[in-house]
Amino acid sequence: MPNATPHQPGMIALLGSGETAPSSGVVYDRLTRHAEPPLQVAVLETPAGFQPNSESVAAKVADFLRVRLQSLRPDIALVPARARGTAFSPDDPAISAALLHSDMIFLGPGSPTYAVRQLAGSLAWQRLQARHRRGAALVTASAATIAMGRLALPVYEIYKVGADLHWQPGLDLLGPYGLSLIFLPHWNNSDGGTELDTSCCFMGRARSTQLLALLPPEQTVIGIDEHTGLVLDLGAGHAQVLGRGGVTVMRGGETRSYARREQFALTDLGPFQMIDPAQGIPPAVWAASASQPDRSSSSSPPAAIMAWVEQREIARAQRDWAAADRLRAHIVAAGWQVRDTPDGPVIDPGGA
Numbered sequence: 619m620p621n622a623t624p625h626q627p628g629m630i631a632l633l634g635s636g637e638t639a640p641s642s643g644v645v646y647d648r649l650t651r652h653a654e655p656p657l658q659v660a661v662l663e664t665p666a667g668f669q670p671n672s673e674s675v676a677a678k679v680a681d682f683l684r685v686r687l688q689s690l691r692p693d694i695a696l697v698p699a700r701a702r703g704t705a706f707s708p709d710d711p712a713i714s715a716a717l718l719h720s721d722m723i724f725l726g727p728g729s730p731t732y733a734v735r736q737l738a739g740s741l742a743w744q745r746l747q748a749r750h751r752r753g754a755a756l757v758t759a760s761a762a763t764i765a766m767g768r769l770a771l772p773v774y775e776i777y778k779v780g781a782d783l784h785w786q787p788g789l790d791l792l793g794p795y796g797l798s799l800i801f802l803p804h805w806n807n808s809d810g811g812t813e814l815d816t817s818c819c820f821m822g823r824a825r826s827t828q829l830l831a832l833l834p835p836e837q838t839v840i841g842i843d844e845h846t847g848l849v850l851d852l853g854a855g856h857a858q859v860l861g862r863g864g865v866t867v868m869r870g871g872e873t874r875s876y877a878r879r880e881q882f883a884l885t886d887l888g889p890f891q892m893i894d895p896a897q898g899i900p901p902a903v904w905a906a907s908a909s910q911p912d913r914s915s916s917s918s919p920p921a922a923i924m925a926w927v928e929q930r931e932i933a934r935a936q937r938d939w940a941a942a943d944r945l946r947a948h949i950v951a952a953g954w955q956v957r958d959t960p961d962g963p964v965i966d967p968g969g970a
């Protein structure tokens with residue numbers, strides 16, 4: 619991100635919900651305050667990669683960012699790192715290549731435990747961490763916010779399937795910086811009305827109390843209200859609450875609430891410390907993360923790309939989704955994005 623030195627980490631925005639709502643605008647404005655156009659953005663499909671419509675879920679975020687950040691002329695790549703062992707594997711170098719030169723990386727709704735299973739230890743996760751440590755801003759929302767913690771709450775397994783109360787390992791994004799954190803978005807959710815308590819990330823206060831009792835006393839748990847973002851500035855050593863609601867921090871048997879626009883030190887969350895940015899990153903990944911996109915090429919796709927696009931349209935018309943997905947993977951690997959619109963496919967540079 620242009621607002622950070624080459625080896626200073628970018629800001630992290632953890633959203634409780636509302637990633638495409640007007641309330642999130644203040645968060646994106648904060649992240650891009652010193653950015654220069656064109657802004658390179660990568661939107662990962664991974665958290666929703668198990669859903670047949672994961673591409674459209676990511677595309678909605680991309681469409682929002684194109685409008686919200688239009689003054690920065692965003693070049694947005696959808697990264698279809700959906701599932702290991704498939705044509706859209708997070709370990710496929712071509713699939714996640716767009717991460718290597720991104721100024722902003724977004725992960726959103728879906729399943730937190732699925733996101734962890736697909737990303738933990740993957741090439742895509744290594745590239746994301748490397749690029750973030752070189753200054754790219756990182757934005758997470760809902761399920762992806764949960765996945766960033768040391769432990770992840772298996773929301774669907776408990777809330778929808780009835781699994782026993784438990785925690786699962788998370789991606790532990792802030793662990794290398796000395797912070798052991800658990801993130802719970804949708805903290806003030808009220809979807810259940812008067813019949814069902816869905817606060818505390820759909821767990822309700824009673825179950826939330828039991829879940830917290832399973833954790834060691836020194837564990838830091840952060841509840842983030844809906845339509846609210848907690849923005850972490852690692853370089854400056856502080857956090858700020860932006861959006862409509864507030865943030866609740868539980869640590870060492872104490873609970874503290876932070877209101878909108880309130881700022882506090884990252885050391886309030888634990889023994890925060892800066893690190894060697896290359897720590898834990900494979901050398902080849904770290905070196906590649908310094909790359910910049912080739913902006914000198916023509917914005918018009920070559921004939922070979924257009925041929926793949928046409929073949930994909932035929933496959934989609936025949937409802938051959940597997941073939942359509944394979945062709946899209948070829949298009950992305952070649953450095954292009956295809957967006958499906960009511961008027962037909964739109965081809966943009968920025969795939970790989």
